[in-house]
Amino acid sequence: MKKVMIRVLTIVLFLGCVYVTSPVHTGAFSSQQIARGALGDDVIELQSRLQYISFYKGEIDGEFGYGTYWALRNFQEKYGLPVDGIAGTSTKKKLADVSQYNEKFVKDNIKKGNKFTHYGGTPLASQVKKGAGKKGAGKKENIQLPSKYSDRDLKLIANAVYGESRGEPYEGQVAVAAVILNRIEHPEFPDSVGGVIFQPGAFTAVADGQIWLTPNKRAKEAVLDAINGWDPTENAIYYFNPITATSEWIWSRPQIKKIGAHIFCM
Amino acid sequence: MICSRVMKKIVFILAYAFAALAIFSYGKVTESDNLAIALSGQYAKKMTDASEKLEELDTAVKKTLLFNETDGSEKAREDIWRLSSDIKNSVASLPLDPSFSTSWMNYLGRLGNYAKGSDRDGDYEEYHKVMSQASKNLDELASEWQVATAGMVSGKLSIKDWNKRLDSAHSEHDWSGMGTAVKQYTESDFPLTASESDSMKKKELRNLEDPKVTSDEAVDRFKKFFPSVSNDIIGVEKSKPGSPYPFYHIRFSENQTIGYIDITEKGGHILSYLAERPFGKESLPFEEIKKKTEKFLLEADYKDVVFEEARENHTAWHLVYVRVEPEYDAKVFSDVIHLKVAKDNAGVIGLDASEYIRKENTKKQEIKKVDWKSFFHSNVKIMKNELAYVENDRLEQRLSHYLTVTNEENGKIGTYAVIVDTETSEVIKTEKL
Numbered sequence: 027m028k029k030v031m032i033r034v035l036t037i038v039l040f041l042g043c044v045y046v047t048s049p050v051h052t053g054a055f056s057s058q059q060i061a062r063g064a065l066g067d068d069v070i071e072l073q074s075r076l077q078y079i080s081f082y083k084g085e086i087d088g089e090f091g092y093g094t095y096w097a098l099r100n101f102q103e104k105y106g107l108p109v110d111g112i113a114g115t116s117t118k119k120k121l122a123d124v125s126q127y128n129e130k131f132v133k134d135n136i137k138k139g140n141k142f143t144h145y146g147g148t149p150l151a152s153q154v155k156k157g158a159g160k161k162g163a164g165k166k167e168n169i170q171l172p173s174k175y176s177d178r179d180l181k182l183i184a185n186a187v188y189g190e191s192r193g194e195p196y197e198g199q200v201a202v203a204a205v206i207l208n209r210i211e212h213p214e215f216p217d218s219v220g221g222v223i224f225q226p227g228a229f230t231a232v233a234d235g236q237i238w239l240t241p242n243k244r245a246k247e248a249v250l251d252a253i254n255g256w257d258p259t260e261n262a263i264y265y266f267n268p269i270t271a272t273s274e275w276i277w278s279r280p281q282i283k284k285i286g287a288h289i290f291c292m
Numbered sequence: 293m294i295c296s297r298v299m300k301k302i303v304f305i306l307a308y309a310f311a312a313l314a315i316f317s318y319g320k321v322t323e324s325d326n327l328a329i330a331l332s333g334q335y336a337k338k339m340t341d342a343s344e345k346l347e348e349l350d351t352a353v354k355k356t357l358l359f360n361e362t363d364g365s366e367k368a369r370e371d372i373w374r375l376s377s378d379i380k381n382s383v384a385s386l387p388l389d390p391s392f393s394t395s396w397m398n399y400l401g402r403l404g405n406y407a408k409g410s411d412r413d414g415d416y417e418e419y420h421k422v423m424s425q426a427s428k429n430l431d432e433l434a435s436e437w438q439v440a441t442a443g444m445v446s447g448k449l450s451i452k453d454w455n456k457r458l459d460s461a462h463s464e465h466d467w468s469g470m471g472t473a474v475k476q477y478t479e480s481d482f483p484l485t486a487s488e489s490d491s492m493k494k495k496e497l498r499n500l501e502d503p504k505v506t507s508d509e510a511v512d513r514f515k516k517f518f519p520s521v522s523n524d525i526i527g528v529e530k531s532k533p534g535s536p537y538p539f540y541h542i543r544f545s546e547n548q549t550i551g552y553i554d555i556t557e558k559g560g561h562i563l564s565y566l567a568e569r570p571f572g573k574e575s576l577p578f579e580e581i582k583k584k585t586e587k588f589l590l591e592a593d594y595k596d597v598v599f600e601e602a603r604e605n606h607t608a609w610h611l612v613y614v615r616v617e618p619e620y621d622a623k624v625f626s627d628v629i630h631l632k633v634a635k636d637n638a639g640v641i642g643l644d645a646s647e648y649i650r651k652e653n654t655k656k657q658e659i660k661k662v663d664w665k666s667f668f669h670s671n672v673k674i675m676k677n678e679l680a681y682v683e684n685d686r687l688e689q690r691l692s693h694y695l696t697v698t699n700e701e702n703g704k705i706g707t708y709a710v711i712v713d714t715e716t717s718e719v720i721k722t723e724k725l
Contacts, residue, residue: 058577063602063609083704090604092707092725096675096698170603170610173725196568197543197552213401214394216384226387227458247607254603254610255630255644256566258552260535261495275391275468280534283541291534 054122060113064090065170067133072113074132075125076101078146086132086142089170169246175253179219181241183207183249186223188241189231191288198286199245201259203252205290208263215263259283262290332444332451335386339441342382346437349375349403350430353423356407360416369407376404387451389458389467395474396433402482409686422481429477436470491687494626494650496536502559510540510555513562517592518553520639521546521567530557539563551641556649562592565643571607572636578602581609584638585631589613594648597629608641609633617654622679622691626652654681657691659714664695667712673698675707682711684720692720 054075060068069088076082076094081101084093095111102109105120113121131150135142140154171180183203191202209215209222216222224232231237259265265288266276279291352372356365380400383393403426410419443449449457458467484492493499505513507528515522526543538557544550551567582599589597597613600623615627632642664674680694695710707725712718 058575059579061578061602063604064578065604065606092698093705096705096707170605172603173723196550197566200566214398216381216397221381221384225384227390250605250610251566251632251642254632255612255628256564256632256642257644257646258554258564258566260531260537260539260554260563260646273390280536281532282535283529283531289532292536 054127055113055118060090060118062090062092062095062111063170065168068113069094070132070136071127071129072098072118072121074127074145075121077142077144078125078127080147083144086136086145088136088168169250171250171253180246180249180253182219182223183252184241184246185237185239186229186231187249188245189236189239190229191286192239192242192245194286194288196244196248197258198288199248200251200256201262201285201288201290202265203249204257204259205262205265207252208257208259208261212263258285259290261292263292265290328451332447332449332454335451335454336445336447338382338386339445342379342386343434343438343441343445345375345379345382346430346434349379350427350434353403353407353427353430357420357423357427369410372407373404376400376407380404387455387458389471392467392471392474395471395478399474399478399482402478405685406482426477426481429481433470433474433477436473440467440470485686487687490653491683494652495647497556497563497646497650498536500537500556500558500561500650502556502561504557505555505560507540510557510560511542513555513560514542514544514553517562518565518567518640521549521551559649561645561649562643563646563649566632567641569634569641571634575635576638578604578609581633581635581638582611585611585633585640588640589629589631594629594645597627597648598623600628604635608635615648615651617681619654619656620659620679620691622654622681623694624652624654624681624689626681626683626689652681652689654689654691657715659691660717662693662712662717667717668697669699671699679714680711682720684713684718690720691715696725 055068055071058068060072066088069090070086072090073082073084073086073088073094076097077086079101081104082094082097084091084097098113098117099109099111101107101121102111102117105124107117107120126146128150132142132145135154142153143155145153169177169180171177183206186206187199187202191199194202206219206222210217210219216225223229223237227233229237260282262282264276264279266273267287268289269287271277276291281289281291283290349372352368352375355368356372359365377400380397383397383400386393406422443457444454507530511522511525511528514525521544524544524546526545528543529541531537531539531541540555540557542553542555544552547569549567549569551565553565554563555561556563582602586599589595594613596615596618598616600612600614602609602611609632611631611633613629613631614623614625616622617624627648629648630642630644631640633639634641659679668674674695674697676694676696678694680692681689682692682694684690691714693712693714695712697708697710699706699708709721709723709725711720711722713720
């Protein structure tokens with residue numbers, strides 16, 4: 027009898043420990059902290075719930091930017107929580123207690139490219155603005171970029187990278203994107219993404235129309251790395267394929283390194 | 293009999309197909325010709341615009357030379373900046389010889405910036421000297437430009453002939469000569485300032501004085517920092533002789549991970565590292581990713597950096613760390629390290645420290661008190677105020693107030709970084725966050 031009691035007590039104690047040390051289930055969200063810079067489903071839920079109780083007025087897009095950050099801080103301040111702009115366990119629990127979240131409704135509308143006029147408080151049908159009647163119209167890339175670049179920049183550079191270097195190794199694709207970005211910073215070139223890419227004679231993919239091919243994930247990832255600071259070319263502003271290049275002038279440029287089929291130069 | 297009927301049918305179908313093809317080809321050729329004519333017209337218009345604006349620019353430069361005080365020439369100096377920018381845009385959208393167009397865009401940019409920045413410097417004697425020479429050079433350039441573009445502007449040259457003339461090694465117009473002339477004008481009229489030259493040297497790492505490392509030592513360094521991917525090296529190449537600073541380019545492939553690392557020859561510093569591999573679906577919490585990243589940074593001897601920002605994407609986090617200057621506990625935004633960290637195992641799959649290697653030379657600077665209430669509109673809230681070294685438009689590192697401010701914009705909160713020089717209160721940059 028004594029042995030049984032000890033066993034039962036041990037099991038109860040063990041289960042108690044597991045309960046105490048495991049993350050508190052808030053009835054919503056995943057168990058992870060959500061902070062500025064985060065991306066994904068947890069952020070969609072955070073934005074929706076904050077909008078439901080009128081703290082957040084921005085777009086529900088799953089990107090935790092400054093708009094979401096200030097809204098979350100205001101929420102934390104109002105409910106007497108530590109004001110740090112991070113959705114930890116206590117913040118998520120409070121948020122789940124005071125708001126509602128219709129996951130299917132929100133995600134379906136995001137998938138369709140619809141935007142919310144205001145999530146919550148009114149009949150569901152009046153909460154969304156349909157995306158200009160086209161399937162997927164207004165759908166965002168859902169990628170976090172440094173503030174000086176836009177989704178449009180990413181798409182255009184990805185088009186150029188795919189058109190120019192889709193057969194190249196990943197490093198070579200990052201390198202082509204880096205050359206475009208280096209040109210924008212260079213005084214001898216236009217100072218915008220469009221200006222650099224469409225400068226007459228600058229890129230073969232523009233001249234032969236391959237720039238309008240749909241870029242794949244790898245090309246977009248390569249552009250994302252370049253936009254985030256990677257430059258495998260070590261500051262190159264030109265590149266060429268030594269087998270196909272016809273310009274004599276390009277051979278006169280000081281060469282830095284070769285990646286795949288391209289030579290990168292100053 | 294049947295055979296001849298079939299033959300007749302085949303001949304009929306072939307004749308029909310041939311006629312259809314001929315009509316289609318004719319249509320395409322006509323369409324293509326029309327497009328070429330339209331494009332020639334657009335280019336001719338832009339060349340004419342550039343010629344007219346070049347004359348206006350020269351006049352604006354001459355106008356500024358009439359006055360002894362900068363106030364009198366303020367409008368003309370603004371015109372110089374605007375017109376040089378307009379012509380730069382026209383040049384960028386025209387099919388020109390690349391050496392000429394790049395040199396010319398550089399010259400125009402520097403001319404505009406010089407005119408814009410001259411009111412701050414207040415050295416009128418120097419301004420007069422520089423702009424008198426610039427005016428003379430602009431005169432020469434304008435006439436060269438008119439001769440060079442005459443065929444296109446008058447409609448005598450088609451776009452095809454124009455391109456042919458540009459590509460020809462023995463072009464009747466000496467574009468490269470024009471490019472060289474403009475380059476010389478740039479060097480004589482607007483030489484690099486000390487801070488511009490420093491900035492360039494930093495970027496190109498020309499002045500590293502550390503002892504050289506061999507390719508084996510560079511590989512050892514790679515193995516030390518990234519032991520899990522450095523056992524199978526595909527190749528080690530030295531940078532080409534034209535590189536402003538020599539480095540080793542090491543390519544590797546281990547299991548399913550492939551990538552590269554560039555390490556400087558002088559000092560064996562990591563310039564850039566990037567690995568590509570398939571990713572698992574699980575995601576570690578960001579706190580764990582940050583903790584492991586900071587452990588890596590300490591072990592790699594990047595001890596004077598602090599976390600600045602992070603961005604999550606589908607398979608990885610991009611993290612940014614900046615150096616802290618101890619005198620004022622100020623972040624130095626130009627001394628930055630970028631990291632790419634996998635979400636599935638918190639492994640560092642990318643590192644770019646090229647801007648961190650040669651640290652900025654920061655100077656002591658007065659911190660004057662600013663009345664932020666009168667500085668900003670009453671709607672603006674300052675959410676954060678920290679000190680940071682930031683490069684101004686003269687490429688000088690200035691100690692600044694790095695302010696994160698918010699403003700209510702149509703019911704939403706707009707967030708901005710406003711960077712204000714601590715000594716002069718000049719607004720160095722305003723950026724939407």
